[in-house]
Protein backbone atom coordinates (compact mmCIF):
# COMPACT_ATOMS: atom_id res chain seq x y z
CA UNK A 1 0.00 0.00 0.00
CA UNK A 2 2.66 2.50 1.09
CA UNK A 3 6.33 2.08 0.30
CA UNK A 4 9.10 4.56 1.12
CA UNK A 5 12.49 4.02 -0.49
CA UNK A 6 15.28 6.12 0.98
CA UNK A 7 13.02 9.15 1.21
CA UNK A 8 14.47 12.49 2.30
CA UNK A 9 12.69 15.79 2.61
CA UNK A 10 14.38 19.15 2.95
CA UNK A 11 12.14 22.18 3.30
CA UNK A 12 12.95 25.46 1.57
CA UNK A 13 15.65 27.00 3.70
CA UNK A 14 17.36 23.63 3.94
CA UNK A 15 15.80 22.09 7.05
CA UNK A 16 16.09 18.31 6.73
CA UNK A 17 12.75 16.97 8.01
CA UNK A 18 13.22 13.36 6.82
CA UNK A 19 16.46 11.48 6.18
CA UNK A 20 16.59 8.34 4.03
CA UNK A 21 13.38 6.86 5.41
CA UNK A 22 12.46 3.38 4.14
CA UNK A 23 9.50 1.26 5.21
CA UNK A 24 6.55 -0.60 3.80
CA UNK A 25 2.99 -0.70 5.02
CA UNK A 26 1.15 -3.67 3.45
CA UNK A 27 -2.50 -3.33 2.44
CA UNK A 28 -4.90 -3.65 5.33
CA UNK A 29 -2.33 -3.00 8.05
CA UNK A 30 -2.81 -0.55 10.92
CA UNK A 31 0.35 1.13 12.18
CA UNK A 32 1.25 4.02 14.44
CA UNK A 33 3.82 6.66 13.65
CA UNK A 34 5.44 8.13 16.73
CA UNK A 35 8.37 10.36 17.60
CA UNK A 36 9.13 13.61 19.37
CA UNK A 37 7.66 16.91 18.27
CA UNK A 38 9.40 17.91 15.04
CA UNK A 39 10.57 14.33 14.32
CA UNK A 40 8.91 14.43 10.90
CA UNK A 41 5.60 12.62 11.41
CA UNK A 42 3.39 15.18 9.67
CA UNK A 43 5.95 15.53 6.89
CA UNK A 44 5.81 11.79 6.26
CA UNK A 45 2.00 11.82 6.11
CA UNK A 46 2.04 14.87 3.83
CA UNK A 47 4.35 13.05 1.42
CA UNK A 48 1.92 10.11 1.27
CA UNK A 49 -1.00 12.48 0.65
CA UNK A 50 0.91 14.33 -2.10
CA UNK A 51 0.79 17.55 -0.12
CA UNK A 52 4.60 17.62 -0.30
CA UNK A 53 7.13 16.08 -2.66
CA UNK A 54 10.29 14.26 -1.54
CA UNK A 55 13.68 15.90 -2.10
CA UNK A 56 15.17 12.45 -2.72
CA UNK A 57 13.99 8.86 -2.83
CA UNK A 58 10.68 7.37 -3.89
CA UNK A 59 7.24 7.14 -2.35
CA UNK A 60 4.99 4.47 -3.87
CA UNK A 61 1.27 4.12 -3.20
CA UNK A 62 -0.25 0.93 -4.54
CA UNK A 63 2.74 0.62 -6.82
CA UNK A 64 2.38 4.16 -8.22
CA UNK A 65 5.60 6.12 -8.01
CA UNK A 66 4.46 9.50 -6.70
CA UNK A 67 7.45 11.21 -8.37
CA UNK A 68 5.79 10.38 -11.68
CA UNK A 69 2.37 11.73 -10.78
CA UNK A 70 1.55 15.02 -12.50
CA UNK A 71 -0.32 17.82 -10.72
CA UNK A 72 -3.42 16.98 -12.73
CA UNK A 73 -3.38 13.38 -11.53
CA UNK A 74 -3.11 14.34 -7.85
CA UNK A 75 -6.89 14.64 -7.19
CA UNK A 76 -7.46 11.14 -8.59
CA UNK A 77 -4.84 9.62 -6.33
CA UNK A 78 -6.10 11.56 -3.32
CA UNK A 79 -9.51 9.95 -3.69
CA UNK A 80 -7.93 6.79 -2.38
CA UNK A 81 -6.73 8.54 0.76
CA UNK A 82 -8.86 9.68 3.68
CA UNK A 83 -7.13 12.30 5.87
CA UNK A 84 -7.98 13.07 9.47
CA UNK A 85 -6.45 16.01 11.32
CA UNK A 86 -6.19 16.91 14.99
CA UNK A 87 -8.24 20.06 14.47
CA UNK A 88 -10.72 18.11 12.27
CA UNK A 89 -11.02 21.06 9.84
CA UNK A 90 -14.82 21.04 9.64
CA UNK A 91 -16.73 23.82 7.94
CA UNK A 92 -18.48 25.42 10.91
CA UNK A 93 -21.21 27.08 8.81
CA UNK A 94 -22.23 23.77 7.22
CA UNK A 95 -24.30 20.99 8.75
CA UNK A 96 -22.84 17.65 9.71
CA UNK A 97 -24.48 16.20 6.57
CA UNK A 98 -22.86 18.76 4.27
CA UNK A 99 -19.46 18.39 5.93
CA UNK A 100 -19.49 14.64 5.45
CA UNK A 101 -20.95 14.88 1.93
CA UNK A 102 -18.27 17.33 0.76
CA UNK A 103 -15.91 14.76 -0.84
CA UNK A 104 -18.90 13.22 -2.63
CA UNK A 105 -20.08 16.58 -4.01
CA UNK A 106 -16.54 17.17 -5.28
CA UNK A 107 -16.70 13.80 -7.04
CA UNK A 108 -20.00 14.74 -8.66
CA UNK A 109 -22.48 12.67 -6.63
CA UNK A 110 -26.00 14.12 -6.54
CA UNK A 111 -27.53 14.96 -3.16
CA UNK A 112 -29.75 11.87 -3.23
CA UNK A 113 -26.85 9.58 -4.14
CA UNK A 114 -24.77 11.19 -1.44
CA UNK A 115 -27.48 10.70 1.18
CA UNK A 116 -27.08 6.94 1.49
CA UNK A 117 -23.32 7.15 1.68
CA UNK A 118 -23.38 9.92 4.28
CA UNK A 119 -25.83 8.01 6.43
CA UNK A 120 -23.70 4.88 6.21
CA UNK A 121 -20.59 6.87 7.18
CA UNK A 122 -22.35 8.55 10.12
CA UNK A 123 -23.66 5.19 11.23
CA UNK A 124 -20.13 3.77 11.25
CA UNK A 125 -18.88 6.54 13.53
CA UNK A 126 -21.94 6.38 15.80
CA UNK A 127 -23.50 9.71 14.78
CA UNK A 128 -26.77 8.64 13.19
CA UNK A 129 -29.40 11.31 13.72
CA UNK A 130 -26.94 14.22 13.92
CA UNK A 131 -27.14 15.10 10.21
CA UNK A 132 -28.82 18.48 10.62
CA UNK A 133 -26.69 19.74 13.47
CA UNK A 134 -23.87 22.22 13.07
CA UNK A 135 -20.42 21.25 14.36
CA UNK A 136 -20.60 23.83 17.15
CA UNK A 137 -23.51 21.84 18.65
CA UNK A 138 -21.30 18.75 19.05
CA UNK A 139 -18.67 17.77 21.62
CA UNK A 140 -14.99 17.64 20.66
CA UNK A 141 -15.12 13.85 20.32
CA UNK A 142 -18.23 14.05 18.15
CA UNK A 143 -16.64 16.70 15.94
CA UNK A 144 -13.64 14.43 15.45
CA UNK A 145 -16.04 11.64 14.45
CA UNK A 146 -17.59 13.91 11.83
CA UNK A 147 -14.08 14.48 10.46
CA UNK A 148 -13.59 10.71 10.36
CA UNK A 149 -16.95 10.17 8.64
CA UNK A 150 -15.90 12.72 6.01
CA UNK A 151 -12.61 10.86 5.51
CA UNK A 152 -14.28 7.46 5.01
CA UNK A 153 -17.40 8.51 3.09
CA UNK A 154 -15.96 7.64 -0.31
CA UNK A 155 -14.52 4.41 1.07
CA UNK A 156 -10.81 5.05 0.53
CA UNK A 157 -8.51 2.04 0.96
CA UNK A 158 -6.05 4.17 2.97
CA UNK A 159 -6.62 6.39 6.01
CA UNK A 160 -3.99 8.80 7.32
CA UNK A 161 -4.56 10.42 10.69
CA UNK A 162 -2.39 13.23 12.07
CA UNK A 163 -2.77 13.43 15.88
CA UNK A 164 -6.45 12.48 15.72
CA UNK A 165 -6.79 12.32 19.50
CA UNK A 166 -4.64 15.33 20.36
CA UNK A 167 -7.55 17.31 21.78
CA UNK A 168 -9.43 14.46 23.44
CA UNK A 169 -9.44 12.93 26.91
CA UNK A 170 -8.14 9.35 27.38
CA UNK A 171 -11.56 7.69 27.19
CA UNK A 172 -12.56 9.46 23.97
CA UNK A 173 -9.09 8.89 22.54
CA UNK A 174 -9.45 5.15 23.05
CA UNK A 175 -12.89 5.23 21.41
CA UNK A 176 -11.47 7.00 18.36
CA UNK A 177 -8.60 4.49 18.15
CA UNK A 178 -11.09 1.62 18.37
CA UNK A 179 -12.93 3.19 15.47
CA UNK A 180 -9.72 3.13 13.40
CA UNK A 181 -9.32 -0.51 14.41
CA UNK A 182 -12.79 -1.27 13.09
CA UNK A 183 -11.83 0.15 9.66
CA UNK A 184 -8.61 -1.86 9.73
CA UNK A 185 -10.66 -4.98 10.48
CA UNK A 186 -12.56 -4.55 7.22
CA UNK A 187 -9.36 -4.23 5.20
CA UNK A 188 -8.58 -0.49 5.23
CA UNK A 189 -4.92 0.46 5.65
CA UNK A 190 -4.46 2.95 8.50
CA UNK A 191 -1.45 5.06 9.49
CA UNK A 192 -1.85 7.15 12.64
CA UNK A 193 0.67 9.77 13.79
CA UNK A 194 0.36 10.29 17.51
CA UNK A 195 2.11 11.56 20.63
CA UNK A 196 0.00 9.34 22.83
CA UNK A 197 2.50 6.63 23.70
CA UNK A 198 0.38 5.19 26.50
CA UNK A 199 -2.41 4.57 24.01
CA UNK A 200 0.03 3.06 21.50
CA UNK A 201 1.34 0.71 24.20
CA UNK A 202 -2.20 -0.39 24.95
CA UNK A 203 -3.24 -1.11 21.36
CA UNK A 204 -0.64 -3.70 20.26
CA UNK A 205 -0.12 -2.63 16.68
CA UNK A 206 3.00 -1.95 14.69
CA UNK A 207 4.76 1.28 15.62
CA UNK A 208 7.05 3.21 13.29
CA UNK A 209 9.33 5.52 15.23
CA UNK A 210 10.94 8.69 13.88
CA UNK A 211 13.74 10.59 15.57
CA UNK A 212 15.19 13.75 14.05
CA UNK A 213 13.87 12.71 10.65
CA UNK A 214 15.27 9.18 10.76
CA UNK A 215 13.21 6.06 11.14
CA UNK A 216 14.87 4.44 14.13
CA UNK A 217 12.39 1.57 14.37
CA UNK A 218 10.08 0.24 11.66
CA UNK A 219 8.12 -1.81 14.18
CA UNK A 220 8.84 -5.13 12.51
CA UNK A 221 11.39 -6.62 14.84
CA UNK A 222 10.03 -9.40 16.99
CA UNK A 223 10.41 -9.32 20.72
CA UNK A 224 8.03 -6.60 21.69
CA UNK A 225 8.45 -2.90 21.41
CA UNK A 226 8.14 -0.67 24.42
CA UNK A 227 7.02 2.74 23.16
CA UNK A 228 7.71 4.26 26.55
CA UNK A 229 11.36 3.14 26.50
CA UNK A 230 13.80 5.96 27.11
CA UNK A 231 15.54 5.76 23.72
CA UNK A 232 12.34 6.57 21.85
CA UNK A 233 11.49 9.74 23.72
Ligand SMILES: Nc1ncnc2c1ncn2[C@@H]1O[C@H](COP(=O)(O)OP(=O)(O)OP(=O)(O)O)[C@@H](O)[C@H]1O
Pocket residue numbers: 011012013015016017035036037038039040041042043044
Ligand atom coordinates in the same frame (compact mmCIF):
# COMPACT_ATOMS: atom_id res chain seq x y z
N1 LIG B 1 6.62 23.97 5.48
C1 LIG B 1 7.72 23.88 6.23
N2 LIG B 1 8.78 24.68 6.00
C2 LIG B 1 9.90 24.59 6.75
N3 LIG B 1 10.08 23.70 7.76
C3 LIG B 1 9.05 22.89 8.05
C4 LIG B 1 7.81 22.94 7.31
N4 LIG B 1 6.99 21.99 7.81
C5 LIG B 1 7.65 21.40 8.83
N5 LIG B 1 8.89 21.92 8.96
C6 LIG B 1 9.90 21.52 9.94
O1 LIG B 1 10.19 20.15 9.74
C7 LIG B 1 10.34 19.48 11.00
C8 LIG B 1 9.39 18.30 11.05
O2 LIG B 1 8.07 18.78 11.15
P1 LIG B 1 6.82 17.84 11.24
O3 LIG B 1 5.61 18.72 11.34
O4 LIG B 1 6.88 16.84 10.16
O5 LIG B 1 7.08 17.11 12.63
P2 LIG B 1 6.11 16.30 13.58
O6 LIG B 1 6.85 15.09 14.01
O7 LIG B 1 4.80 16.08 12.89
O8 LIG B 1 5.93 17.29 14.79
P3 LIG B 1 4.68 17.55 15.75
O9 LIG B 1 4.53 16.29 16.52
O10 LIG B 1 5.13 18.70 16.58
O11 LIG B 1 3.51 17.85 14.86
C9 LIG B 1 10.08 20.53 12.07
O12 LIG B 1 11.32 20.98 12.57
C10 LIG B 1 9.37 21.63 11.36
O13 LIG B 1 9.66 22.89 11.91
